[in-house]
Structures are given as C-alpha cells and as structure tokens.
Amino acid sequence: EMQLLESGGGLVQSGGSLRLSCAVSGFSLSDYAMSWVRQSPGKGLIWVSSIGGGYGTHYSESVKGRFTVSRDHSENMVYLQMSSLRAEDTAIYYCVKDETPYNGIWDAFDIWGRGTKVIVSS
Amino acid sequence: EIVLTQSPGTLSLSPGEKATLSCRASQSVSSNYLAWYQQKPGQPPRLLISGASIRATGIPDRFSGSGSETDFTLTIRRLEPEDFAVYYCQQYGISPLMFTFGQGTKLEIK
Numbered sequence: 001e002m003q004l005l006e007s008g009g010g011l012v013q014s015g016g017s018l019r020l021s022c023a024v025s026g027f028s029l030s031d032y033a034m035s036w037v038r039q040s041p042g043k044g045l046i047w048v049s050s051i052g053g054g055y056g057t058h059y060s061e062s063v064k065g066r067f068t069v070s071r072d073h074s075e076n077m078v079y080l081q082m083s084s085l086r087a088e089d090t091a092i093y094y095c096v097k098d099e100t101p102y103n104g105i106w107d108a109f110d111i112w113g114r115g116t117k118v119i120v121s122s
Numbered sequence: 123e124i125v126l127t128q129s130p131g132t133l134s135l136s137p138g139e140k141a142t143l144s145c146r147a148s149q150s151v152s153s154n155y156l157a158w159y160q161q162k163p164g165q166p167p168r169l170l171i172s173g174a175s176i177r178a179t180g181i182p183d184r185f186s187g188s189g190s191e192t193d194f195t196l197t198i199r200r201l202e203p204e205d206f207a208v209y210y211c212q213q214y215g216i217s218p219l220m221f222t223f224g225q226g227t228k229l230e231i232k
Contacts, residue, residue: 050218108157
C-alpha cells in the first residue's frame, strides 16, 4: 500500500524555521514527482512546492526564496525546509504524490499524507 | 495563471438526489488536465477524477466527470450519506506552476 507520513510540524515564532519530513512507502520514490500542498484553517488548498524525479524544483511565488524542497531516494524521504516563516504560512502541510510516473506531465495527486500542522505565531 | 471558479459555493441536497458541481476556468485547460477531489472534515483530500473524466482507483461509478476547455462538471448520482463533503477541482499539466485549485464546493445534507 502506498503511503505518505508527514512529520516536523509545530509552533514556531515569526521569522523562525522548520523542516517538514515526508516518509514514503509502498512505491519507488525515484519514479514520481512529489509536491507539498497546504491548507490554512478553514480555507482551500494551495500548492506550495514540487520536486521532480530528476530533482528539478518549483515553488509558488509566496514561498520562493524561503522554502526549499528536497528528496532522498535512499531514505525514501521528501523534505520541505521552511525559513523566514510568516503568520500566513500557518496551515496543514500535505505531502502528495503524482498519480503516474513522471513523463513530462505534472500530474494529479493520487496519494496524500494526513498532513502536519504548522503554526507561526507573530 | 488560470483561475478556477467553482459553483455553487454550497449545495444542499438530500441522500438519493443527484449533485451537479461546476468548475469554470479563466482560460482553456490544456488536454483536459483537470482533477476533482473530495475532502471530509479532519481528512486529507481524496482524488476522485483525473483527466476530466477518468475515475481514480476505487472510486464508485456514481461519481462522473465531464467537460472540456473551460467548463467542467462533477456529477454524483444518487447521493450517499458519505458523499457530503467539500469538493475541489484542480488544474495540472506541463509545469507545476499550473497547479491551481478551485475554492471548493461544500455539499451539505438538506
């Protein structure tokens, strides 16, 4: 069974840093692009960052320059290093997997972790 | 950037009725790269439909997706109690910068 398990969330002061981790199981991480999606309390879904199988990375404008996504195939892990955190970064962060092996299309998300909550206090 | 607008914001129906949810794009969605997700309280979203009309693994056939270019529809025929949730549409494609979600439609029990 394909699973994603996030960890690393918590309460942090504005300007601080956190590293989120996503443990991958049940599939070959190297075959798939992975992304992070966040959801602020009571709000909708917002794409944050993606990393391809070839390690190409992409970021939304709101986090570019502050967040860094990475992956470790040997450890079956995906990471999101977050720095210069702001109150508006408060959200549940979901690690998500593309539906199909990467083929040039960044696909729909078929597997979601349960999320890890980040609270940034001002 | 393509903006996805979902309507209605809230839809109140009874079990057994048919639900029709709309997702309108500000520009044409290439190759029908349009997905639908269901989210229940306290749970992560679940993929229902990709490619505008292809049901994901394990999704009941009462869920169907249709549409093209700028107008897409999620139809749920004969609503079951477990179908009452929030539904999001999402665009995807040749760049992750295309990953945008609609604002969601809440399907509630009448």
